[in-house]
Amino acid sequence: MEQKFTDLMLIQNVLNGDSAQYALLVKRHQRFVFTLALRFAKNREDAEEIAQDCFIKAYKALGTFKQTAKFSTWLYTITYTTAMTFLRRKRLETSSINDEETFLQLENHISGFNANGYERQDSHKYLNQAIQMLMPDDATIITLFYQGEQSLEEIGEMLNVEPNTIKVKLHRARHRLKEKLQYLLQDEVKELL
Amino acid sequence: MNTIEQQLWDYIDGNLGATEVRAIEEKIHSDAEVKLQYEAFLSLNLAFDKIELDEPSMSFTRNVMESVALEPAPVAMKTKVNTNIIYGIGGFFIMSLVALFSYALFNADIKFSDLDFKINANFNLNKYMTPTMLYSFLFADLVLGLVFLDYLLRKKTVH
Numbered sequence: 001m002e003q004k005f006t007d008l009m010l011i012q013n014v015l016n017g018d019s020a021q022y023a024l025l026v027k028r029h030q031r032f033v034f035t036l037a038l039r040f041a042k043n044r045e046d047a048e049e050i051a052q053d054c055f056i057k058a059y060k061a062l063g064t065f066k067q068t069a070k071f072s073t074w075l076y077t078i079t080y081t082t083a084m085t086f087l088r089r090k091r092l093e094t095s096s097i098n099d100e101e102t103f104l105q106l107e108n109h110i111s112g113f114n115a116n117g118y119e120r121q122d123s124h125k126y127l128n129q130a131i132q133m134l135m136p137d138d139a140t141i142i143t144l145f146y147q148g149e150q151s152l153e154e155i156g157e158m159l160n161v162e163p164n165t166i167k168v169k170l171h172r173a174r175h176r177l178k179e180k181l182q183y184l185l186q187d188e189v190k191e192l193l
Numbered sequence: 194m195n196t197i198e199q200q201l202w203d204y205i206d207g208n209l210g211a212t213e214v215r216a217i218e219e220k221i222h223s224d225a226e227v228k229l230q231y232e233a234f235l236s237l238n239l240a241f242d243k244i245e246l247d248e249p250s251m252s253f254t255r256n257v258m259e260s261v262a263l264e265p266a267p268v269a270m271k272t273k274v275n276t277n278i279i280y281g282i283g284g285f286f287i288m289s290l291v292a293l294f295s296y297a298l299f300n301a302d303i304k305f306s307d308l309d310f311k312i313n314a315n316f317n318l319n320k321y322m323t324p325t326m327l328y329s330f331l332f333a334d335l336v337l338g339l340v341f342l343d344y345l346l347r348k349k350t351v352h
Contacts, residue, residue, distance in 0.1 A: 014266075014267065015267060015268065015269045017266060019261065019262070019266055020258075022258070022261060023254055023257075023258050026253075026254050026257050026258070027254050030249055030253055030254065030257075031246040031247065031248055031249070032246055034246075034247055034248070034249040034253070035246045035247045038247055044247075044249075044250075047247075047249075048249050048250060048253065051249060051253070052253070052256055052257055052260065055257045055261070056257065056260050056261060056264065059261045059264060059267060060264055060267065061267070062267035063267045063268050063269050124243060124244070124245050127240060127241070127243065127244050128244065128245065128247075131244060142241065142244075143244075146241045146242055146244060147244060147246055152208075167203075167208070170202075171198075171199055171202055174202065174237070174241070175198075177241070178237060
């Protein structure tokens with residue numbers, strides 16, 4: 001039923017005073033926004049806070065949304081900036097913790113899963129684990145490109161970077177993701193893929 | 194950065210022109226190593242496509258809608274700033290001023306000899322440049338600066 005309404009129709013209804021229609025927009029995009037937030041936050045509570053903040057910001061600024069662009073691109077831009085602000089604030093709070101160290105800890109934590117007999121997990125789980133091991137920027141580009149189905153131009157617009165630079169970054173991110181998968185699965189990587 | 198790896202990814206993503214597509218296809222068919230690499234990238238690409246999205250908590254939508262209910266309803270910018278209304282108000286004021294000025298001019302008994310005035314060239318600037326005047330000027334500047342900064346920061350927050 002709700003799929004009958006396009007994003008633009010729902011936005012128009014909200015702007016015409018039917019605020020309840022915003023719930024349909026939230027339901028439609030919440031999984032992606034939450035996943036994108038998770039690429040930065042690394043834990044569900046913080047990711048949910050970012051995602052919630054992002055939807056509230058989008059609601060407040062809905063009147064400024066230029067309806068010639070895709071709503072998803074606009075929403076993901078807000079998600080990205082909100083997540084970046086969150087990450088900066090978090091870094092300030094935990095300035096004593098080195099980033100590389102944090103990711104190394106996460107890596108060890110994840111590789112521990114393997115050693116503890118998690119081999120039975122399916123390929124999706126391993127892929128998600130591998131993506132969690134990437135730096136936020138790499139994980140974001142992979143997520144936007146594959147799950148968000150955003151073009152290089154749209155990602156460039158979101159991150160304020162040239163599409164060609166995004167192409168190179170995507171290439172590197174894929175390479176790193178492949179390495180992380182190999183690290184997690186060692187010889188099993190070929191079977192999995 | 195235009196390695197064979199990059200070319201293969203561009204081929205998979207569909208970012209190559211017709212000539213480049215033909216060239217890379219030729220390489221894939223003639224070079225067994227490139228073919229193997231291409232097949233590996235294809236399966237990797239398929240795997241990346243399958244990465245699943247995470248699901249937020251069940252109460253997520255409800256939480257958002259509860260927070261949203263506390264915010265003022267958004268209004269389309271077109272409704273917010275209707276240029277016709279602005280021009281209408283501006284036109285009304287200009288017309289009123291012109292009408293008032295014309296009425297005053299029409300009723301005033303002005304002779305051209307009255308306009309023969311002399312400019313007082315002995316203007317003493319120091320008399321007006323008091324510390325109070327200077328402080329007031331700086332205060333007004335500071336307020337204007339803060340207003341501008343607030344405007345910039347609000348703009349940044351929205352984007």
